[in-house]
Amino acid sequence: MIRALSHSIQPNDRYRKRRKLSRTRLGAAMVEFAVVSPLMILFTLGMIEIGRMTMVKQLLVNVSREGAREGTLTNSTNTSVKNSVDALLAKSDITGATVSVASTSIPSSSGVYVTVSISVPSQNVSWLSMPLFMSDRTVSASTTMRKESL
Secondary structure (H helix, E strand, C coil), X not given: CHHHXXXXXXXXXXXXXXXXXHHHHHHHHHHHHHHHHHHHHHHHHHHHHHHHHHHHHHHHHHHHHHHHHHHCCCCCCHHHHHHHHHHHHHHCCCCCCEEEEEECCCCCCCCCEEEEEEEEEXXXXXXXXXXXXXXXXXXXXXXXXXXXXX
8 A cells, every 4th residue: 555655656756847847948949939930930921922923823814815715706806805804803903914915917817816915013913011032023824816717
């Protein structure tokens, strides 16, 4: 019975030692956090910015496809294609985009290629107030379709 009591006292002693050791490690944990947290914040902001630019790139690809598709219609003009692309960009809250429509002749017969190109500076579409990594970049997309009318 005495052995059982001495055995039950030992874990409490270990707990006290462990608790005392954790108090001394608190300063080390704070220093480690001070070193790691700026890197983690920078990494997180970079992921947000690159993710947004990828999303905008895909959006520009889709809008340029829609514009090129509009350009392949029989009664379309360069102005109508540009206006529809601008309307799609406005729906997506993309401002400051440069849109160009290139074709040998719109409206024209079949076999003519219509190219719609869109570019926007990355600082116009960034979610961060001050872009860190992509501030001097331009996000762009271009689509070319062939007019196939009768």
